[in-house]
Every structure is written in C-alpha cells, then in structure tokens.
Amino acid sequence: MSEPVAVAAASSPQVPLIRVAGVTKRFGGVQALRGVNLEVLPGEVHALLGENGAGKSTLIKILSGVHAYDEGSIEIAGQRVAFDSPAKSRDAGIAVVYQDLSLVESLSVGANLMLGREPRTRLGFVKKRELMTMVSDFLKAHGIPLDARTPVGSLPFAYRQMTEICKALMGDVRILILDEPTSALTGGEEQILFEAIRTVTDRGVGVIYVTHRLNEVFRISQRVTVFRDGMNVGLFPTAETDMKQLVAAIIGPGHAALHARERTPVGSASDFPAAGCELASVTVAPILTLSKAGNDRLHDVDLTVRKGEIHGLAGLIGSGRTEILQTIFGLRPVETGAIVIDDRPLSRITPAKAIKLGVALVPEDRHLQGxxxxxxxxxxxxxxxxxxxxxxxxxxxxxxxxxxxxxxxxxxxxxxxxxxxxxxxxxxxxxxxxxxxxxxPRPKLLLLDEPTVGVDVGAREEIYGVVQDAARDGTGVLIVSSDLDELLRLCDRVSIVVDGCVVNTIDRANLGNAEELHHLIQLSRSSNESPKGTSFGAHAT
Structure with a gap:
C-alpha cells in the first residue's frame, strides 16, 4: 500500500489555498447546500465524500463557475472570489475533471490535452510536431501509458478517463478537483494516477478528491470532509479514522449498508474444476460454457459460469474482460471455438437471441450503452x-x-x-x-461490466443485494470490475484475463485480500507469453 503524501498538519499556520465558509445554494424549492464548509491546504489531498445528492457536485459546480452560490463566502489564498463563468474559475487556477468526459473523440490524445493552448506559428498555424513532443514528454515523465498520437475515440473508457485527468494536470493548476477519477481504473492504473497526483501536490497544488471507493481515501488523502443532505457531517484526519466511521458518516445511522447481507458461496472448492478437469465431474450445472472461444480480441477462452454462481473477471484495462462479455451477448462474433448457453450450443449469437435465451447485460458506460x-x-x-x-x-x-x-x-x-x-x-x-x-423475468445469465462505477456507498450496497438475490434464485452472474475489493466481496471464483485469454481461475477461498489478487494479476501478465494477444498499452489503437 502506498504511503500518504506528506503535507502540513491541519494546525499549520499556512493560508488555505481555498476556504469555503457557510455556502448555501437553492434550486427552486430544493435546498442543495445548507451552509457547507471546506478548507484545502497547499499540497494537501482532501477527500470529499457523500452519497449521490449529498451536495458534492453542486459545490464542485460552484467552484468551477457553473453555478453561483446564494450565501456564504469562498476565498482562494485569502482573497474572496465569486465566479460568474467557468473561464473565471480556470483563470484563478481551478481545474475540474468531471465523471462526464469533455473530450473530442475525433482528435488525438495530444490534441485533446493541448486544446485551446496549442503552440502556434506567427500566422496562427498549430505546431503539430512541437505539440506532440510536449505531450509525449509529459506522458513519459509521469509514466502514463498513453500515446499522444492515438485518436481518443479508439481508446477504452478508462484510458479516455485518464486522458481527461492528464488534460487538467498539464494546465497551470492551483486547485485540482477530481470527481471519481479511478471509477474505471484497475490497481496498476490507479497507482499511475496517484503518482501523478503526488507530482502536482509536491508543487503545492491542493487536490479535492471525490470518490465512492473509500479504500482510496486512506491511500491518497490527508483529511476527509463528509457531506450529507447538503450539510457537513464530519471532518476527519485520515490517519485517525477508519472505514466504519466514514461509512456511518456518509449514510447515517440505521442504513442497510451497515448491515450488509451475507451470501453462502455456491458449492465448495471441490464443486469447481481445477485447470484441465472435465466438466462432467462438476456438481453444479453450468449456465455458460466457453470452449477455446476466439475472435479479433479473444484467444482460446475457456470459461464456465454455473447456476447461482457469481464469477469475476479480473485484469488490466484492455486485457479482454469487456470483450468476453460482449462476445457472450452477441456484440462480437464467435469466430473460433464454441459457446454453450443453458445447454444450447450456439454457432452464431446476436443480442436479440441472447435476450431470448435469458442473457442480460449491464454495460460499462450506462449513459451511452445502457x-x-x-x-x-x-x-x-x-x-x-x-x-x-x-x-x-x-x-x-x-x-x-x-x-x-x-x-x-x-x-x-x-x-x-x-x-x-x-x-x-x-x-x-x-x-x-x-x-x-x-x-x-429474472435472467438466467447476468453479465455485469463495472456495475458500481460512480455509485455511492448506500446505492452500491443495494446493487450488491440485487446481484446476490439473483444468484440465490439460480442466475449465473459474470462480473467485470476494476475494484478488486468488490470482486472479493461478491464472487465465488475469479478468473484472470490477460491479452484476451483466461490464464487462471481461483476459488475465492484461496484468495486473501485485494493486494494479493492484484499481485496475481501482475504475475499472470508478466508470465503470459501469448504471441496473439493485443492490449491497449502505450500505443493504444
């Protein structure tokens, strides 16, 4: 686990980079903010937590100049400010990375990162070579696996998200606001982001870090502010609090999330085959079987999901996890091998046929696809x-x-x-x-791609309950998640995907914690030598 960034203690005489005091905001008859307070020191990562609707987004939009506040005050470096436009906020050194990306997909990564601040000739023409060199140097210096020349529209969602973050990091930033920056990133990509954050905080930049992944709070922040129903309900030094305290502050006493439902795993370890065992020896009937399945992104995928089982797919971005779900649902063809759903061998499958067979898909990008x-x-x-x-x-x-x-x-x-x-x-x-x-009707097979991205603690527990209830009723669940704690919380088995191949499947009883699973993913990646695999690396296409 990474060490927190060292910053001045809360009692430091430093003037806060930003101080929000008693800010209120009303939209018609709705009181969105009720006198909230927030203070961020130079070089500090300050986590801002709360359920959806708690007021976090409203405050962010006030700081970014989208909304004006009604009462209270905002100071930057001791000077009172009130932004009437996003341009004024940017001029004050505030950069915001929202969950909803603002990229031009037809442009390259480099063009997006320098959009509006391109180096130009005296006649106004863009110096493309200089632009690409500047961006490439920045990406290399921060260890960010992006190619400046790659069109953004060809990148997986998580790499588009990383591009958005880099756009903010490249600017002249005093206060950086990150809204769910790791929602689709895996452990390795998270670490790259955290190192980039450390780079800017070393320069004295203050970071407001909004997340629903509470484990990140303990890795990256020094203090935590919690909003509930538009009000402050807690300010915690990170080193002096724990997960239970934060959850209780976020959702309030008596919420169902404090009493999470337990579920008995499907079968025992002996019910599931080790690598190379015959399916006939398994006591729990399969709802899905992939045998040597392949296409342009998958290579000889062997995978079984059983009735009532929650089966996880773990791997890095671009490893082929999402493509496995797309292939099962008929969004990608099965070019080689075989796919069997509910004892029916299928040579061709379309989304319409998949739905008729009882297959359901919850896609990664709910706005565009769901x-x-x-x-x-x-x-x-x-x-x-x-x-x-x-x-x-x-x-x-x-x-x-x-x-x-x-x-x-x-x-x-x-x-x-x-x-x-x-x-x-x-x-x-x-x-x-x-x-x-x-x-x-309840699906026979439920395919979930990053099902809790951008979802708060309370709603996340409710979604977990829906998934667990479906499995109890006999639905087979196949879940892709970059949140390894989520996989360990829900799954009976976890398969590791590398370069379009399932390289290892582990029973939950044989897995310890998220760090151990992350280590196995890295080990599987380094040991996999499949020449056919392709991944979204530094030269993503």
Missing part, C-alpha cells in the same frame, strides 16, 4: 422486452407502468414516478434503472 437519457424510466425498462409488453403490435402501457413501479420499488429507485426522465436521476439511481430492465 440508457436512453431523454426517455422516461418506464420506457427504458420496457425497451429490451417490448414483445413482453405488447399485444398485436400495440404496447400495453398499463402493464409497462405496473412493471416500472414494481421494479422501482424493489430496487429503491428514488424518483417522483415512472414517467421521470432518466437524465434527471442521480448516477446510483440511473444504474438501478439499468438493473431493473432485467428484473422480470
């Missing part, structure tokens, strides 16, 4: 199963409304009613809607 943001909750829930809600070509609207209400109640989706547009929901509630699409 939801229609400008449609209501009800419409989103009926889209994947229109025949189920139709008769003679007409939508049975009342049946759709009843199903939506039932699913919203079951998954505790917080919204006025089922006609609410999805774009107005918090991230956690949006993710619950993605899950709710597949609630009835």
């Amino acid at each position: 939801l229609v943001l400008d449609h209501s909750i009800e419409r989103n829930l009926t889209l994947p199963r229109l025949p189920h809600f139709s008769r003679w070509g007409w939508l049975r609207s009342q049946a759709a409304v009843q199903q939506a209400r039932s699913a919203m109640k079951k998954l505790a989706v917080k919204a006025p009613d089922s006609s609410t547009y999805v774009k107005f929901l918090s991230g956690g509630n949006q993710q619950k809607v993605v899950f709710a699409k597949w609630d009835r």
Whole structure:
C-alpha cells in the first residue's frame, strides 16, 4: 500500500489555498447546500465524500463557475472570489475533471490535452510536431501509458478517463478537483494516477478528491470532509479514522449498508474444476460454457459460469474482460471455438437471441450503452422486452407502468414516478434503472461490466443485494470490475484475463485480500507469453 503524501498538519499556520465558509445554494424549492464548509491546504489531498445528492457536485459546480452560490463566502489564498463563468474559475487556477468526459473523440490524445493552448506559428498555424513532443514528454515523465498520437475515440473508457485527468494536470493548476477519477481504473492504473497526483501536490497544488471507493481515501488523502443532505457531517484526519466511521458518516445511522447481507458461496472448492478437469465431474450445472472461444480480441477462452454462481473477471484495462462479455451477448462474433448457453450450443449469437435465451447485460458506460437519457424510466425498462409488453403490435402501457413501479420499488429507485426522465436521476439511481430492465423475468445469465462505477456507498450496497438475490434464485452472474475489493466481496471464483485469454481461475477461498489478487494479476501478465494477444498499452489503437 502506498504511503500518504506528506503535507502540513491541519494546525499549520499556512493560508488555505481555498476556504469555503457557510455556502448555501437553492434550486427552486430544493435546498442543495445548507451552509457547507471546506478548507484545502497547499499540497494537501482532501477527500470529499457523500452519497449521490449529498451536495458534492453542486459545490464542485460552484467552484468551477457553473453555478453561483446564494450565501456564504469562498476565498482562494485569502482573497474572496465569486465566479460568474467557468473561464473565471480556470483563470484563478481551478481545474475540474468531471465523471462526464469533455473530450473530442475525433482528435488525438495530444490534441485533446493541448486544446485551446496549442503552440502556434506567427500566422496562427498549430505546431503539430512541437505539440506532440510536449505531450509525449509529459506522458513519459509521469509514466502514463498513453500515446499522444492515438485518436481518443479508439481508446477504452478508462484510458479516455485518464486522458481527461492528464488534460487538467498539464494546465497551470492551483486547485485540482477530481470527481471519481479511478471509477474505471484497475490497481496498476490507479497507482499511475496517484503518482501523478503526488507530482502536482509536491508543487503545492491542493487536490479535492471525490470518490465512492473509500479504500482510496486512506491511500491518497490527508483529511476527509463528509457531506450529507447538503450539510457537513464530519471532518476527519485520515490517519485517525477508519472505514466504519466514514461509512456511518456518509449514510447515517440505521442504513442497510451497515448491515450488509451475507451470501453462502455456491458449492465448495471441490464443486469447481481445477485447470484441465472435465466438466462432467462438476456438481453444479453450468449456465455458460466457453470452449477455446476466439475472435479479433479473444484467444482460446475457456470459461464456465454455473447456476447461482457469481464469477469475476479480473485484469488490466484492455486485457479482454469487456470483450468476453460482449462476445457472450452477441456484440462480437464467435469466430473460433464454441459457446454453450443453458445447454444450447450456439454457432452464431446476436443480442436479440441472447435476450431470448435469458442473457442480460449491464454495460460499462450506462449513459451511452445502457440508457436512453431523454426517455422516461418506464420506457427504458420496457425497451429490451417490448414483445413482453405488447399485444398485436400495440404496447400495453398499463402493464409497462405496473412493471416500472414494481421494479422501482424493489430496487429503491428514488424518483417522483415512472414517467421521470432518466437524465434527471442521480448516477446510483440511473444504474438501478439499468438493473431493473432485467428484473422480470429474472435472467438466467447476468453479465455485469463495472456495475458500481460512480455509485455511492448506500446505492452500491443495494446493487450488491440485487446481484446476490439473483444468484440465490439460480442466475449465473459474470462480473467485470476494476475494484478488486468488490470482486472479493461478491464472487465465488475469479478468473484472470490477460491479452484476451483466461490464464487462471481461483476459488475465492484461496484468495486473501485485494493486494494479493492484484499481485496475481501482475504475475499472470508478466508470465503470459501469448504471441496473439493485443492490449491497449502505450500505443493504444
């Protein structure tokens, strides 16, 4: 585990880089902030925690000049400020990296990082070679595995997220605000980000670090501020607090997350085959079998998921984890090998056929792939199963409304009613809607790609409960997650994916903690010598 960055103690006489005092904000009849306070010292990483809707995003938008505050004060280096535009905020040295990326996908990494500040000739032409050299030197100096020439649109989501972070780090920053910066990064990529943060804090930059991954707080921050319902509920020196205290402050007493449900793993270690064993010897029936499956990204994948099992896929970004889910769901062809779903061998599979077979997919990017943001909750829930809600070509609207209400109640989706547009929901509630699409009838195989990205502690526990309940009812679950603690919390087995191959499968009983699993991933990567594998490395394409 990395050592925290050394900074001045909270009692230091230093003038805070930023001081927020008694700031309030109202949107119509909604009081978003109720006199919040926040103080960040030079060189400090200050974690800002809270559930979705706690007020974190509102404060960030005030600091970035998107919103004006109603009451209170904000000071930067002792000078009172009030930004009426994002440009004024940037001029004051505030850089914000939001969850929703602001990249131009048709441009290269280098062009995105220097957008608006390109080196130019006297006639105004961009000095492309100089630009690429500047960006390449920066990426190399920080050990960031990106190629300045690569089009952003060709990168996996996590590398696009890393590009967004680099764009902020390259600027003249005094205060850096990171909103869920590691939501799709694995352990290795997290470490690269943390080293980059250490580089800027060594220069005296103050960092406001917003995350739902609480283990990161103890690795990178010195102090923690917690918001709940638009108010401060705690300020903690990181070295003097623990996970339980933070969770209690974030969600409040009596929340279900403090009483997480336990689940009995499917079978025992003897129920699952070691490498090379025949499937016939297994006592728990498989719902999915991949045998030597391959395509442009996968190579000889052998994988089995059993009824009632939660099976994890671990690996680095670009290792092929997501592509395995896409292949099973029919988004990528099976060019070699075989795929069997519920005892049915399939030479070709499409998403429509997969859905008919009882396969459901919760994709990594819920905004682009999982939801229609400008449609209501009800419409989103009926889209994947229109025949189920139709008769003679007409939508049975009342049946759709009843199903939506039932699913919203079951998954505790917080919204006025089922006609609410999805774009107005918090991230956690949006993710619950993605899950709710597949609630009835219960899928036989549930494919989850980063299911809790950007989801707060309370909603995360509710989603874990949905996944565990599905497994108890016999659904096979295959989950990709960059959060290794999440895999260890949920899974019966974990398979390590390297360069499009499943190179190792370990029973949960044989795994200790996240650091041990991360070590196994790195070891598997270094020992895998498959010449056919490709990955998104320094020259991602």
